[in-house]
Amino acid sequence: MASQQVDLPLGQQLRRRKPIVFRKHHHPGEELGRTLTTFQLMMFGVGATVGTGIFFVLSESVPDAGPGVIVSFLIAGLAAGLSALCYAEMASSIPVSGSTYSYAYHAMGELAAVAIAACVLLEYGVAAAAVAVGWSGYLGELIVSTTGVELPTAITASFVPDGDGATAEGFVNLPAVVLVFLCMLLLIRGATESARANAIMVLIKLGVLLLFVIVALTGFTADHFSGFFASGIGGMTAAAGTIFFSFIGLDAVATAGEEVKDPQRALPRAIIGALIIVTSVYILVAFAGVAAKETEWFSTEPAQSAGLSQILNDVTGTTVWGTILAAGAVISIFSVTLVTLYGQTRILFAIGRDGLISRRFTKVHPRTLTPTFTTIVASVVIALIAGFVPADYLWDTVSIGTLVAFSAVAAGVMILRRTHPDLERPFRVPGYPVTPVLTILICGWIVIKLPVLTWMVFLGWLAVVVAFYLVYGRRHAALNTTDDPEDFAESRGDEEDERV
Numbered sequence: 001m002a003s004q005q006v007d008l009p010l011g012q013q014l015r016r017r018k019p020i021v022f023r024k025h026h027h028p029g030e031e032l033g034r035t036l037t038t039f040q041l042m043m044f045g046v047g048a049t050v051g052t053g054i055f056f057v058l059s060e061s062v063p064d065a066g067p068g069v070i071v072s073f074l075i076a077g078l079a080a081g082l083s084a085l086c087y088a089e090m091a092s093s094i095p096v097s098g099s100t101y102s103y104a105y106h107a108m109g110e111l112a113a114v115a116i117a118a119c120v121l122l123e124y125g126v127a128a129a130a131v132a133v134g135w136s137g138y139l140g141e142l143i144v145s146t147t148g149v150e151l152p153t154a155i156t157a158s159f160v161p162d163g164d165g166a167t168a169e170g171f172v173n174l175p176a177v178v179l180v181f182l183c184m185l186l187l188i189r190g191a192t193e194s195a196r197a198n199a200i201m202v203l204i205k206l207g208v209l210l211l212f213v214i215v216a217l218t219g220f221t222a223d224h225f226s227g228f229f230a231s232g233i234g235g236m237t238a239a240a241g242t243i244f245f246s247f248i249g250l251d252a253v254a255t256a257g258e259e260v261k262d263p264q265r266a267l268p269r270a271i272i273g274a275l276i277i278v279t280s281v282y283i284l285v286a287f288a289g290v291a292a293k294e295t296e297w298f299s300t301e302p303a304q305s306a307g308l309s310q311i312l313n314d315v316t317g318t319t320v321w322g323t324i325l326a327a328g329a330v331i332s333i334f335s336v337t338l339v340t341l342y343g344q345t346r347i348l349f350a351i352g353r354d355g356l357i358s359r360r361f362t363k364v365h366p367r368t369l370t371p372t373f374t375t376i377v378a379s380v381v382i383a384l385i386a387g388f389v390p391a392d393y394l395w396d397t398v399s400i401g402t403l404v405a406f407s408a409v410a411a412g413v414m415i416l417r418r419t420h421p422d423l424e425r426p427f428r429v430p431g432y433p434v435t436p437v438l439t440i441l442i443c444g445w446i447v448i449k450l451p452v453l454t455w456m457v458f459l460g461w462l463a464v465v466v467a468f469y470l471v472y473g474r475r476h477a478a479l480n481t482t483d484d485p486e487d488f489a490e491s492r493g494d495e496e497d498e499r500v
Helices: 010-015 038-049 052-056 058-093 099-107 110-147 174-189 191-219 232-255 263-292 295-299 307-316 320-353 372-388 395-419 434-447 452-476
Strands: 021-023
Touching (some): 010 110, 038 232, 038 263, 058 263, 058 295, 058 307, 058 395, 058 434, 099 232, 099 320, 099 395, 110 174, 110 232, 110 307, 110 372, 110 395, 174 191, 174 320, 191 307, 232 263, 263 307, 307 320, 320 372, 395 434, 395 452
């Protein structure tokens, strides 16, 4: 029986929560295929994470933190580790598409869900674009080192001046645009095909990074670690904020909840496994990079594009190792854009199913079981960002979205423990409530160190999304149309329905 919830006062509508109800099937044509395994899911997390943080961010973070950037990675890893535990509990309890957005809708209400949606859409969209821009730099390095041909600036850089105000000489970053569309084509083919390709690329990536560590350490210079704490806690924290976006892979794992076999067990295992692999790799590569190069070098032009390749070239005196690393990076960084673009499409899918945007975003192709329309729309928008916005505008913007999302998940754990004490939780956060409280405090501590411009972009985007919700979303929300939870139940792959 239809309800009158559409006539609810605005205050009540903003606070209403989506009931936690699971069932086996959704409306015809709006159900994703459940095909992913724990290993493929873990590789999703590693694929979205290792690459962004290591291949690009040293040149952005070392100038802030100096050799203490290793501590910055530890700070970011600690915050991400605490967040991972919170994600694991939420993902095992509510294994559905939408990750942080869906958790917020169940735990905190509609307005909070909209705000979190703004964060994660910004996080995924900008991350995919930022990595595509970085990939373009490694592709250019590879082409130069193998053929001697340098791609014209007009098609490898945006016309927009960079963050330092330097005049741009390019027009569009065409390789970055091409990468986004290649990922789009793979995602449209199907989640399983995308997961297999991603797993292969991740293994290549880990291989080339291990190569980097071994070769870079042959240039170990103890003096590069002098003044380890010279930048102070402020510098290390600022660098941690820049680095933090690279842990987006944890959220990407959670977005796949509705396409995973046995999600209540697979999701926590994949999230924690990915975090262990990622943090270990980050620390090793950061240590080897700082050991091989003095702090000042990371502020120079060679460090800004394909920095790790340059380190190997300088350490060995030959371009062979740098070329191998650049080739591995070109192949493997593909996976970062692939997974972040995947996450973006699943967030939009979940929002569309809740009626807050057009239901066209929920249509699934009958053969590939992927949201084709959503994938195309997201790819076009991300390609435009990648083609025309310089990378240094993008990194911090991703971090602020990730930090807010991680804090929301930790808050959601505490709220659901109170409001739904009987909810089935195959994984429970250890050290509760200290762990989620620490997660919020550390994420908050890092986020306040981000630049004012980043905050302005973030708040501006948030205002646009909330305004769209007030004009469109609140009038079309699925919760307006019925009191029957079956109409908006979520698929968990169980044989029996369950209500909490």
